[in-house]
């Protein structure tokens with residue numbers, strides 16, 4: 001077969017499509033005896049397989065003709081109504097199911113936001129670090145990223161204010177601020193209520209949109225205030241995203257956006273051309289799983305499992321890691337961020353050595369839009385088995401020692 005030289009045919013935007021470092025990693029580790037602290041996968045123990053069997057049988061026998069058919073782009077009405085109740089119970093006030101659009105995971109929601117709201121060179125604020133999937137989705141629209149550091153109280157909103165003032169002084173306007181305020185991925189921190197209120201005030205003063213991404217608020221391990229930005233919003237400028245991926249099953253690919261009806265209508269137009277609609281069958285399954293209390297019981301079970309695994313990882317870090325390393329003490333979510341003692345250490349370069357030694361992680365650099373973070377890594381504690389967490393950290397520590 002002759003070589004086609006495919007690069008001659010590729011659109012320029014392919015260059016903007018960074019291969020997800022996590023997905024590439026999962027490929028490398030496939031079939032090898034490696035303890036993976038890399039992905040963000042839920043523990044399969046939390047999947048309610050028996051309950052889902054019953055739900056699927058019921059759907060197919062009672063409602064199979066609808067569940068296997070095409071359905072509205074916005075999502076089936078029953079699921080949007082159920083999500084309205086679900087969100088109201090979570091403290092995210094939604095008046096009308098028309099303010100919700102069901103998406104194929106919240107990853108698609110991020111893509112829809114990139115396509116409908118971001119023009120090339122628009123200023124888009126991201127936390128340092130931020131969720132890699134959001135960075136990659138937004139990058140396709142060629143924004144100017146502005147990175148704002150995080151600390152234990154979430155995004156440093158005072159620094160954001162100073163940056164906004166400076167940008168506006170230069171005649172530039174910020175279009176959108178993306179944040180994961182509760183149980184951040186990858187930092188594990190929650191934004192303080194005072195900062196959440198301050199962020200809302202800034203959004204009004206400087207006229208930008210806030211994208212509030214909330215996959216993890218069900219997994220907080222310490223009593224914390226989870227007041228949503230959406231509930232503080234007085235001017236319809238918060239776009240709220242969430243997903244069933246971590247609280248039911250990611251394979252179903254069910255996420256959603258809650259925003260003003262006007263915005264949701266634009267998102268609907270965009271989604272029409274992306275995939276017509278989210279899997280009807282998966283929507284029916286999700287509807288039943290929420291209605292029958294299965295999602296609630298997954299949350300309760302998973303929260304106990306994840307808290308225990310987090311504690312095991314924190315203990316192992318304390319036991320094995322060399323002095324000078326810093327790691328986050330997550331108040332929620334599924335991740336711990338680790339920083340090595342020296343700026344010149346590069347966790348990307350260290351990765352292959354780590355995989356050969358038997359452990360994988362995600363190098364932290366790709367979570368930072370300003371190119372920093374090369375000496376950090378993200379460690380996941382939800383997926384590995386309890387007995388592997390400590391061993392994985394022991395191996396990791398010996399790899400780190402080789403570089404000091």
Ligand SMILES: Cc1ncc(COP(=O)(O)O)c(C=O)c1O
Pocket residue numbers: 040104105106107108131133180185213215242243244245250254255
């Ligand atoms: C912050 C954040 N947003 C969005 C997503 C995407 O989730 P989904 O599986 O619903 O596409 C994830 C997945 O890990 C995430 O951590």
